[in-house]
Amino acid sequence: MGIAAIADQITRSVEGVTSTLTAPFTDPVIRLGVTGLSRAGKTVFITSLVANLLDRGRMPQLTAAANGAIKTAFLQPQPDDTVPRFAYETHLARLTAPDPSWPEGTRQISELRLSLRVQPAGLLSGLSGPRVVHIDIVDYPGEWLLDLGLLDLTYAQWSKAALDRAKGRPGGDAYLALAATDRCQCAFVGTAGSQPCHSLYRASERRARCRVFRLHAGAVPVAR
Numbered sequence: 373m374g375i376a377a378i379a380d381q382i383t384r385s386v387e388g389v390t391s392t393l394t395a396p397f398t399d400p401v402i403r404l405g406v407t408g409l410s411r412a413g414k415t416v417f418i419t420s421l422v423a424n425l426l427d428r429g430r431m432p433q434l435t436a437a438a439n440g441a442i443k444t445a446f447l448q449p450q451p452d453d454t455v456p457r458f459a460y461e462t463h464l465a466r467l468t469a470p471d472p473s474w475p476e477g478t479r480q481i482s483e484l485r486l487s488l489r490v491q492p493a494g495l496l497s498g499l500s501g502p503r504v505v506h507i508d509i510v511d512y513p514g515e516w517l518l519d520l521g522l523l524d525l526t527y528a529q530w531s532k533a534a535l536d537r538a539k540g541r542p543g544g545d546a547y548l549a550l551a552a553t554d555r556c557q558c559a560f561v562g563t564a565g566s567q568p569c570h571s572l573y574r575a576s577e578r579r580a581r582c583r584v585f586r587l588h589a590g591a592v593p594v595a596r
Contacts, residue, residue: 399487399503399504399505399506400503400505400506401451401505401506401507401508402505402506402507402508403508403510404507404508404509404510405510405512406418406509406510406511406512407512407514407516408514409514410477410513410514410515411477411514412514414478414511414512414514415463415475415476415477415478415511416463416467416474416475418458418460418463418484418509418511419460419463419464419467419475421509422447422460422484422486422509423464425442425445425486425488426445426446426447426486428442428445436490440491441490441491442488442489442490443488443489443490443491443502444488444489445486445487445488445489446486446487447460447484447485447486447487448485448486448487448506449485450483450484450485450508451485451506451508452483455481455482455483455510456480456481456482456483457482457483457484458482458483458484458509458511459482460484462475463475477513477514478511478512478513478514479513480513481510481511481512481513482510482511483508483509483510483511484508484509484511485506485507485508485509486506486507486509487504487505487506487507488504488505488507489502489503489504490502490503490504490505535548535551538576541576541579542576542579543572543575543576543579544576546572546576547569547572547573547575547576550568550569550572551569551573
């Protein structure tokens with residue numbers, strides 16, 4: 373699905389919101405969450421979507437722009453000051469530079485508010501002027517998807533599953549050998565004694581990633 377098709381779906385949702393009378397004294401808000409696996413292109417997608425909605429001349433097939441439903445589009449501060457702002461301008465500058473470069477991957481949740489001034493649709497559209505609809509775009513780190521499988525597991529269950537997957541993988545056997553020793557078993561996480569186990573686990577994880585394998589990042593699994 374192309375950017376124009378996705379933008380059309382969003383603007384149809386916006387038109388549907390503005391055609392209702394459920395909140396006549398407040399600006400409607402649509403929250404759009406964007407997630408996907410790491411390096412799937414979430415940052416590039418959001419940057420491209422916002423850039424094209426701000427400059428709708430790039431998308432002549434965008435229905436809402438062609439029929440004049442979208443009067444204008446502009447960025448505003450996100451409603452939650454505790455959430456970092458999505459660095460739209462920085463990402464756009466990198467992508468459109470003379471020597472373009474891929475943006476850094478998403479490391480933490482961020483948010484961007486794009487506001488559209490839209491002419492309401494429906495039977496009463498001729499009786500009301502344009503309304504402002506806010507689209508709050510939330511960018512989620514891709515690694516969060518990998519953590520969904522942990523919701524139904526205890527720490528011990530996750531540790532056993534991670535150890536089972538490590539067998540035979542690059543660097544995995546070396547970690548398992550050390551994890552089974554008293555040196556690793558008696559060390560508390562975060563102490564100097566746990567550092568060798570932690571370092572070997574991270575090293576095996578990085579090597580596995582290079583071989584297209586995935587191990588859950590985070591706490592070090594403990595052998596039982």
